[in-house]
Amino acid sequence: MSEYLQQDMECEGLLECFHGLKELDREIFGVLVDADEMLTVDEIADAVDRERSTAYRSIQRLVQAGFVQKEQINYEQGGYYHVFRPTDPDRMADEMQRMLNDWYAKMGQLVQEFRDKYDERVEVPAE
Secondary structure: OOOHHHHOOOOOOOHHHHOOOOOOHHHHHHHHHHHOEOOOHHHHHHOOOOOHEEEEHHHHHHEEEEEEEEEEOOOOOOEEEEEEEEEHHHHHHHHHHHHHHHHHHHHHHHHHHHHHHOOOOOOOOOO
């Protein structure tokens, strides 16, 4: 944690910090943000010059983290395909703020447990 606090972090670093996402995930997220329309896995893979399966795994991480939305498009003759778009930034920021608040509360609880556990064991010499 002290390393994160000492770094000059940019907002894109939140993807890694909060969700453990990789550089490719950040790159794909940027492609989706810059796109004028929803993109297929093949279009995304082409944009980042990666194999379809590699791009798909990265997209799945982004979907699971809540940064990307998946929509199913049905063909009239049957069958379907998926397209992807970035989640609304306000919604993402609200979720990250909620996670940060939960983390802060949990850390506060652990610090208090530390204090309670070791306060009674360590005698501080009188001055």
